[in-house]
Each structure stands twice: as structure tokens, then as C-alpha cells.
Amino acid sequence: MPNARDLQPLQVPPGTGALEVLPALRRALDGDGPALLPVAADSPEEAQRLISALAGPLAPGEDAEHDPTALVIATSGSTGAAKGVLLPAGALRASAEATHRRLGGPGEWLLAMPAHHVAGVQVLVRALLAGTTPRAVDTSSGFRPDAFAVAARDVLRSGGRHYTALVPTQLSRLLQEGGEGLAALRRFDAVLLGGAATPPALLSRARDSGVPVTTTYGMSETAGGCVYDGVPLDVAKVDVEGELGPIRLAGPMLAQGYRHQPDADAFAGGWFRTGDLGRITDGRLEVLGRADDMIITGGEKVAPLPVERVLTEQPGVQEACVLGVPDPEWGQAVVAAVVASQGAPPDVNALRGAVRARLGAVATPKRIALLDELPLRGPGKPDRRALAERLTS
CATH class of the missing domain: 3.30.300.30 (ANL, C-terminal domain)
Incomplete structure (x- = not known):
């Protein structure tokens, strides 16, 4: 690009305050604003650590005029060291649009997790691309089933399809509490579940309770989940090296690479080496955990x-x-x-x-x-x- 674009911090408030970032996120997706580094507004020390390590002008190879870098998602992976995942607008769009196709079409979205992580920010991206107004759960006192029920009520009041995304811990709390939170969860057309491995017993309990759970597998480097219920989204390719080996992923939802790491081996040859081990059984991917675990x-x-x-x-x-x-x-x-x-x-x-x-x-x-x-x-x-x-x- 003619002039290096800046990677600017985006302070993301928790809970309902996260919706304040929607205008900036829209500009980043459209290529009209700077690239954004989402950081948690309620964790100032950690935010400053990430800003010091990752913010500043984008280097050659970290941006492209035809598909500008929209977000840089900070991830520590398994090492604890801050890495910045370069996500072009096209990757975010490809992931979001493929998700809508898999789930049955665009719809209303409820944000229930932090939006400085890829799973949360993709809830907002999907809503923007669907032309709908996302809602968010009040997490000022942590994740509470009663607060989820209140926020879900606003989402479910509208017509069309309704979606949310949770981590297993949140799903477990909703199932344990029962009541209005669980009743609201049952009314969603799909509940994406990711962020961590889902215990089979929890998954069975949720489905037996009438919750339309879809398990997801992906990471910041793939703009979020790209394998749903073991089956890749229509834009994603999955490869397992050997009968039981490292998992590789490819497709337009892939990140451009890592900030300050132009030759990262993980992205060699158009494939992302996840560091996870898995196997494919009856056409479905089974993830067995991190190789370094x-x-x-x-x-x-x-x-x-x-x-x-x-x-x-x-x-x-x-x-x-x-x-x-x-x-x-x-x-x-x-x-x-x-x-x-x-x-x-x-x-x-x-x-x-x-x-x-x-x-x-x-x-x-x-x-x-x-x-x-x-x-x-x-x-x-x-x-x-x-x-x-x-x-x-």
C-alpha cells in the first residue's frame, strides 16, 4: 500500500458496553478506518502490554490494498507470549457468511462473551453483515443466567432467526440454573459452542434439554470457528497428517499471518498448522487436543x-x-x-x-x-x- 496504515488500539468494554465498538468495527470491515487491535478495557495492565507489543504502523506484508487488515487479534497460544493474528476484512467476511449459510441464513445475534476475543468479535461481525442490531448480556457481575435471560428476551422478540455463542462453562451454568435462562436458550435457532473442548456429557445434557447446540472448532488464525459439529464450513479445508496427526486448515477465512513474524512456519504453503492433533472418522474431524499438551x-x-x-x-x-x-x-x-x-x-x-x-x-x-x-x-x-x-x- 502507498502509506503504511496504523494498527490502533480498540478499547472494548465488557458486557453491554461492547456494542460501543460497532461503528469502528464497521469502518475496519469496510476498509475506511485504521486496522484495530481489540483489547479489554477492564484490564488496563494487560491492554497496555498488548499495545506496547503490537500497536503501530503495519509493516510490508502485514496489509494489502485489495483486502486491508481489519483486526489484529492478540493471542498467547500455548506459549504465554503475545502474538498478533492479522485478520483481513475478507477473512472475517468469509467466516461470517459461511456461518450464516451453515446455520440457515442471517439472523439476530446475542453477544455473551468478551468481544476482544475472536469468538466474541465475530458475533458482532456477523450481525453487521446480516444488517441486524446485536444485543449483549450484562456481565458486570460475571456471567449470570438471569442476565442472559433478560438480554435474550430482547433478541427473541424480533422476527427471523436467532443465534448466540457460548463457551462450555456458560452452557453448564445455564443448564444447572434452569429457569428462564435455559428456557430462553432453547428458543434460539443455533447456539454455537466453542472456545474449549466440550465434555460429551455436557453436550448430551444440553441436547436432551432441547438446546440446539452446534460445536465449533477454530481459532483466531481461522477468524473463529471453521469446523461445525466436525464438518468444515463450505469455505474451509481440513487435513490430518496421517491416521492420527497434526491438523491443518485452509481457506479464505485464514489470517494473513502474525504481526512482526513475516515468515511464521505455521502458515506455510497456504495451510495453517494448528498444533492440534486429530483424526477423521466417518468424514468428521475429531480433535484430540494440543500436541504440546x-x-x-x-x-x-x-x-x-x-x-x-x-x-x-x-x-x-x-x-x-x-x-x-x-x-x-x-x-x-x-x-x-x-x-x-x-x-x-x-x-x-x-x-x-x-x-x-x-x-x-x-x-x-x-x-x-x-x-x-x-x-x-x-x-x-x-x-x-x-x-x-x-x-x-
Whole structure:
């Protein structure tokens, strides 16, 4: 481009205040304004860290006149270091339009998660492209089912189709609370569920309760979810290297690359290497977790996600996170953190027995810690680093 465009911070308020960014977001999508770096207005120290690392003029190769960079989404990935994902307007549009085609057409959207993350900002993008006015849940006191019910009432009052997007923790709270929040959730035409792996038991419970859940898989680098219920959107391509191997994604929804990293290997050859492991069964993608989360214990490989699925299927378990911690005998020991559902806490020995019966002794956690809640990072992802420190301290 003739002159370098600036990447400018966009302070995104939480909850209903997020709707204030719609005019700036519209200009970015149309290419009439600067590229935007969404940061959380209620986390000033973290926002300043990201601004210092990522804001400023876009370098050659980070922008294009025919398809200008609209957003740079900050993501720490699994390393903790700030990375900026360069999302052209075309990628955001391709993702949003493909989502509408998959769900049955444009509609009204309810924002229930932070809009400085890609899942939240895409709710706003979809509404803008649909020509509808999004609403947002009041999260001034955290995510509450009663506040969701109030916001949903405004959305559902209008005609047409109605959509929202949640992370598993939010869905779990709505199911536990029941009442008006759950009743409102049932009335949506689709509830996108992503941000973290969804326990099969939670998914079954939601669908048995009449909630039209669609699981999504994607990340900032793919402008949000691009695989719905295991099937790629019509613009997306999925490749798994080998029978069980790294997942690669391609299509017009891909980011241009990373800020300040012009030769990032992850984007080589028009494919994005996700760092996740998976397999394709009967035409559907099954994600087995991060390759760098794989646990090596006694020379054997253990993927955390299948263990988490067994644990969350057991009575009394609401959430689970499995990880490896240093062990002098095994190299790494499989350990688990479990959040109990309402009622009596689960029996730890019974949980270990269930894993042993399904997955064998090597995958059985050496220790299971019962926690009130899992530490989270981003939109609903367990903070494995914080958990490892807690479980080894």
C-alpha cells in the first residue's frame, strides 16, 4: 500500500458496553478506518502490554490494498507470549457468511462473551453483515443466567432467526440454573459452542434439554470457528497428517499471518498448522487436543482430552482438566483437576477406576484434585500452566 496504515488500539468494554465498538468495527470491515487491535478495557495492565507489543504502523506484508487488515487479534497460544493474528476484512467476511449459510441464513445475534476475543468479535461481525442490531448480556457481575435471560428476551422478540455463542462453562451454568435462562436458550435457532473442548456429557445434557447446540472448532488464525459439529464450513479445508496427526486448515477465512513474524512456519504453503492433533472418522474431524499438551509418562503417550471425556461422563463431575506434571520415576505423571457438580463430591477412587477401565492403567491419573473452579485463560480455556503450578506446589 502507498502509506503504511496504523494498527490502533480498540478499547472494548465488557458486557453491554461492547456494542460501543460497532461503528469502528464497521469502518475496519469496510476498509475506511485504521486496522484495530481489540483489547479489554477492564484490564488496563494487560491492554497496555498488548499495545506496547503490537500497536503501530503495519509493516510490508502485514496489509494489502485489495483486502486491508481489519483486526489484529492478540493471542498467547500455548506459549504465554503475545502474538498478533492479522485478520483481513475478507477473512472475517468469509467466516461470517459461511456461518450464516451453515446455520440457515442471517439472523439476530446475542453477544455473551468478551468481544476482544475472536469468538466474541465475530458475533458482532456477523450481525453487521446480516444488517441486524446485536444485543449483549450484562456481565458486570460475571456471567449470570438471569442476565442472559433478560438480554435474550430482547433478541427473541424480533422476527427471523436467532443465534448466540457460548463457551462450555456458560452452557453448564445455564443448564444447572434452569429457569428462564435455559428456557430462553432453547428458543434460539443455533447456539454455537466453542472456545474449549466440550465434555460429551455436557453436550448430551444440553441436547436432551432441547438446546440446539452446534460445536465449533477454530481459532483466531481461522477468524473463529471453521469446523461445525466436525464438518468444515463450505469455505474451509481440513487435513490430518496421517491416521492420527497434526491438523491443518485452509481457506479464505485464514489470517494473513502474525504481526512482526513475516515468515511464521505455521502458515506455510497456504495451510495453517494448528498444533492440534486429530483424526477423521466417518468424514468428521475429531480433535484430540494440543500436541504440546501430550503427556509422556513412563515412555507412553497419553492425550489429555480422552481422559477428560471419561472423567466428565462420571456422576458428580462438572468439569475436568488433565495434564502432566514432573515426576522423578515416570518423567511426567498424569494428574487431573476436577470440579464437582452440585451435590456430593465424586469419589476419587471411582473416577480413577473409570479411566482405568476405559483407557488403561497408563492413562489413569496418579492424583485427582477436587477444585471449586478451574483457572481460565481467554474465552473459557483451562489455564494449564496455572493448574500445573498449583498441582505441583
